[in-house]
Amino acid sequence: xxxxxxxxxxxxxxxxxxxxxxxxxxxxxxxxxxxxxxxxxxxxxxxxxxxxxxxxxxxxxxxxxxxxxxxxxxxxxxxxxxxxxxxxxxxxxxxxxxxxxxxxxxxxxxxxxxxxxxxxxxxxxxxxxxxxxxxxxxxxxxxxxxxxxxxxxxxxxxxxxxxxxxxxxxxxxxxxxxxxxxxxxxxxxxxxxxxxxxxxxxxxxxxxxxxxxxxxxxxxxxxxxxxxxxxxxxxxxxxxxxxx
Amino acid sequence: xxxxxxxxxxxxxxxxxxxxxxxxxxxxxxxxxxxxxxxxxxxxxxxxxxxxxxxxxxxxxxxxxxxxxxxxxxxxxxxxxxxxxxxxxxxxxxxxxxxxxxxxxxxxxxxxxxxxxxxxxxxxxxxxxxxxxxxxxxxxxxxxxxxxxxxxxxxxxxxxxxxxxxxxxxxxxxxxxxxxxxxxxxxxxxxxxxxxxxxxxxxxxxxxxxxxxxxxxxxxxxxxxxxxxxxxxxxxxxxxxxxxxxxxxxxxxxxxxxxxxxxxxxxxxxxxxxxxxxxxxxxxxxxxxxxxxxxxxxxxxxxxxxxxxxxxxxxxxxxxxxxxxxxxxxxxxxxxxxxxxxxxxxxxxxxxxxxxxxxxxxxxxxxxxxxxxxxxxxxx
Numbered sequence: 001x002x003x004x005x006x007x008x009x010x011x012x013x014x015x016x017x018x019x020x021x022x023x024x025x026x027x028x029x030x031x032x033x034x035x036x037x038x039x040x041x042x043x044x045x046x047x048x049x050x051x052x053x054x055x056x057x058x059x060x061x062x063x064x065x066x067x068x069x070x071x072x073x074x075x076x077x078x079x080x081x082x083x084x085x086x087x088x089x090x091x092x093x094x095x096x097x098x099x100x101x102x103x104x105x106x107x108x109x110x111x112x113x114x115x116x117x118x119x120x121x122x123x124x125x126x127x128x129x130x131x132x133x134x135x136x137x138x139x140x141x142x143x144x145x146x147x148x149x150x151x152x153x154x155x156x157x158x159x160x161x162x163x164x165x166x167x168x169x170x171x172x173x174x175x176x177x178x179x180x181x182x183x184x185x186x187x188x189x190x191x192x193x194x195x196x197x198x199x200x201x202x203x204x205x206x207x208x209x210x211x212x213x214x215x216x217x218x219x220x221x222x223x224x225x226x227x228x229x230x231x232x233x234x235x236x237x238x239x240x241x242x243x244x
Numbered sequence: 245x246x247x248x249x250x251x252x253x254x255x256x257x258x259x260x261x262x263x264x265x266x267x268x269x270x271x272x273x274x275x276x277x278x279x280x281x282x283x284x285x286x287x288x289x290x291x292x293x294x295x296x297x298x299x300x301x302x303x304x305x306x307x308x309x310x311x312x313x314x315x316x317x318x319x320x321x322x323x324x325x326x327x328x329x330x331x332x333x334x335x336x337x338x339x340x341x342x343x344x345x346x347x348x349x350x351x352x353x354x355x356x357x358x359x360x361x362x363x364x365x366x367x368x369x370x371x372x373x374x375x376x377x378x379x380x381x382x383x384x385x386x387x388x389x390x391x392x393x394x395x396x397x398x399x400x401x402x403x404x405x406x407x408x409x410x411x412x413x414x415x416x417x418x419x420x421x422x423x424x425x426x427x428x429x430x431x432x433x434x435x436x437x438x439x440x441x442x443x444x445x446x447x448x449x450x451x452x453x454x455x456x457x458x459x460x461x462x463x464x465x466x467x468x469x470x471x472x473x474x475x476x477x478x479x480x481x482x483x484x485x486x487x488x489x490x491x492x493x494x495x496x497x498x499x500x501x502x503x504x505x506x507x508x509x510x511x512x513x514x515x516x517x518x519x520x521x522x523x524x525x526x527x528x529x530x531x532x533x534x535x536x537x538x539x540x541x542x543x544x545x546x547x548x549x550x551x552x553x554x555x556x557x558x559x560x561x562x563x564x565x566x567x568x569x570x571x572x573x574x575x576x577x578x579x580x581x582x583x584x585x586x587x588x589x590x591x592x593x594x595x596x597x598x599x600x601x602x603x604x605x606x607x608x609x610x611x612x613x614x615x616x617x618x619x620x621x622x623x624x
Contacts, residue, residue: 054619056532078538084534091621095529099254113536148415156533 001068002029003196006052006181007060011048022048024219026062030212032162035197037210042217046200050166053198054087055079061173067163084112088157090167094149102128102152109160125157130193131185147178154185158195159180165189168201170205183209238239248539258520263551266515270597271553271562272391273504273511278563280501283574285589286581287487287494290419290509296480300448300460305473310337310578315472317432322470326462329398331517334360336431337444339578340402344490348575349388349402351424353431354447362449363420370396370411379430382407386414387423387582392569400424404434418582422573425439444578448476464484486579494581505596508552508602512604520608527612528620541613548605549598556597560590 004165005142012021022045030036038046043082057069064072064086066086076080083089088109096105106127125212128134131151150170155174157165170186171179187209189195198209207213213224256263291297302323320332336353343624355375359365368386375381384394389412394400398409407426415421432439448463450456460476467474477485484491520527527540535543564585566572572583 051618054532056621078536080531080534080536081541083532084536087534089532091529095525095621097251097526097529099258100251104250108251108530109533160534 002032003034004028004198005034005051005063005065006064009049009052009055009064009086010060011045011052011121012060021219023052023059023215026219026221028214028221030196030198032163032196033190033194035187035209036199036218038198038200038202038221039202039207039209039213040129040216042202045219046202046216047168049216050198050200050220052169053164054089054166055083076124081112084109084160086163088162088165090150090153090157090162090165090170092169092172094141094146094153094173096149096152096156101138101140101240102133102144102155103149105141105152106155106159109156113160123159124155126154127159130158130189131155144173145178147181148176150178150182151185154182154189158189158193162195164196164198167197169200170200170203171203174228179206246260247542248535249546252543252550255519255523256547256550262515265550266511267555269511270508270561273507274556274558274559275526277501277504277596278560278589279567279583280497280504281589282563282583282585283494283497284501285583285586286418286573286583287491289417289584290487290579290581291480291484293417293480295417296483297440297513298450298456299479300450300456300463300476300483301479302446302448302463302467302474302476303444303482305475308577309342310339311342313337313444314439314442315444315446315474316470317441319467319470319474320443320446322466323446323448323463326466328459328462329448329449330451331358331362331449333362333447333449334428334443335445335447336428336439336442336539337578338403338405338431338434339575342449344493344574344576346572346574348422348573348580349392349424350422350575350578350580351382351405351426351431353426353428355428358470359523362447363415363505364417364581365413365415365425367411367413370409372411374410375425375510375607378408378410379391381429381430382424382426383411383413384409385417385423386412386458387421387571388575390425390569391573412451418584419573419580421571422575422580422582428512437594445552447479460566483579486577487581490574492574505600508555508597509600509604512548512552512555512601513607515551516544516605516608517611518548520544520612522621523624524612524615528615528617528623531617532621537613541609544609544612545605546570548608551599552601552604553594556600557592560593563593572576588602591612 006026009023011023012019040046052059059072063070103124107120107124110123111223128137131154133151136148171182183195183206190197201207215222304315307313313459317334320334323329324332333354338351340349375383394409396409396411400407400409456478463476464474530540567583573580
């Protein structure tokens with residue numbers, strides 16, 4: 001049984017009187033330890049799929065089951081509880097709380113869990129260490145660079161030991177050098193901590209750090225074959241979904 | 245909830261200027277609210293306590309200002325013969341101002357021995373013996389002493405009156421503390437009053453089971469044949485009638501109190517709405533991390549509550565401090581209303597602040613909790 005099972009997932013939007021379907025009857029399985037990248041042109045539903053997996057958006061139809069829990073059936077309150085315990089979210093623009101230090105930002109998700117203060121401190125310190133920011137714990141977001149902020153965002157996403165971490169364009173607002181550092185960090189987290197990652201990106205180079213590379217197009221989801229990751233082939237696509 | 249207290253407090257501190265302005269506005273409004281409440285409490289005490297209900301005031305018929313009421317002192321003997329009357333104290337009143345004033349000075353002249361038994365006055369300095377033995381001696385109520393900066397041993401002159409302060413007193417009846425007592429004869433023979441054998445009013449104390457209204461009628465009936473017709477009323481009714489213009493004004497001030505509450509509500513609600521709109525994305529991030537919408541709601545309510553309580557506490561404390569140390573009073577025609585602090589006033593001030601804080605936060609809190617997360621995350 002896959003960690004994440006998506007079945008017949010559809011989502012539509014109204015735009016200028018016209019109904020568009022970024023996702024149509026999507027099926028997808030993500031195994032524990034997978035590092036999945038989702039690529040595709042703007043408006044193809046990458047972020048929508050990520051938001052649906054995160055439970056911050058509701059599908060028109062279909063189901064998403066994460067580790068045996070059908071998240072599409074949960075209420076807003078229950079979804080929040082589920083996210084606190086099972087999901088980490090890495091934003092493109094970091095979205096750190098400006099009045100909190102790096103330590104307090106990372107600590108925030110642990111405050112929602114039944115942990116002792118000692119255990120909270122231990123997890124926060126480990127998370128900051130994992131992203132190489134132990135020495136910036138008492139810095140506020142305004143005192144950090146974009147790359148450092150993103151690393152704090154990543155530490156915040158992993159501190160609660162979630163089952164799945166989703167990342168929405170995690171390198172989208174960073175310069176090339178910092179982007180490379182973040183990519184390496186995400187790869188390390190996946191390989192060394194066995195964190196299941198689902199990452200949205202529009203950058204094909206960034207997508208190659210993932211173990212599974214998906215492309216969303218016209219409401220369908222396609223998976224590139226493994227050879228593509230070394231750059232030798234760019235045309236071979238395998239359709240995973242039944243949809244159309 | 246309490247785990248996120250640090251986040252709530254830091255959020256408030258982040259916008260220091262806005263917070264300070266809101267707290268200041270709320271403080272000023274609650275200051276006025278407490279002051280209005282204090283005046284109303286003073287009037288309530290004056291007209292409804294036991295002393296006001298069980299004591300009668302005999303005044304010259306159709307007269308209002310103490311300077312125009314001139315009753316024979318001898319009426320005291322005739323009143324004391326009426327069944328149900330325990331004691332009658334003739335009182336000569338002198339005031340520097342018959343109109344409404346915030347700095348009214350009222351002298352009551354009464355037989356010193358009777359004064360000690362009829363009024364529950366406690367000397368905080370000076371002595372009764374000197375008050376009894378010295379003709380121009382005066383004991384001064386605590387509030388007047390504070391207002392006029394008087395102490396035992398001082399000479400105090402106002403108008404044609406010139407008295408020696410031989411004591412400062414306190415009383416459980418706050419209005420008493422706005423009076424200056426002298427001997428009866430001293431006031432009767434004061435230049436300008438020419439009241440030998442006359443008094444302004446008679447204060448009638450009743451036996452335990454006597455009906456005040458029945459005895460009031462008996463007194464007026466008994467004195468109808470005398471040289472001056474009288475009107476006898478319960479002390480509370482007499483004071484309400486004497487202060488009728490002020491009572492209307494104080495009744496109107498009631499609405500000023502409500503307006504202050506409305507002002508705080510509007511002010512804090514506006515600030516909280518602005519704070520929420522500024523942080524609509526931040527609240528969405530919190531929910532994405534796993535904070536329940538209900539908790540986001542409580543966070544916003546907590547912010548609004550803290551702002552309101554901080555303003556309410558500051559305003560209430562400032563009002564109570566000034567009421568405690570200011571010795572303020574308003575009066576007319578020889579009757580004064582004391583502005584006094586009270587535990588009740590403090591509790592009402594804080595309770596109103598808390599309720600207003602919660603009410604002011606409801607709409608912005610609902611907005612913060614119910615805005616779709618994805619929509620909010622797309623905000624710049």
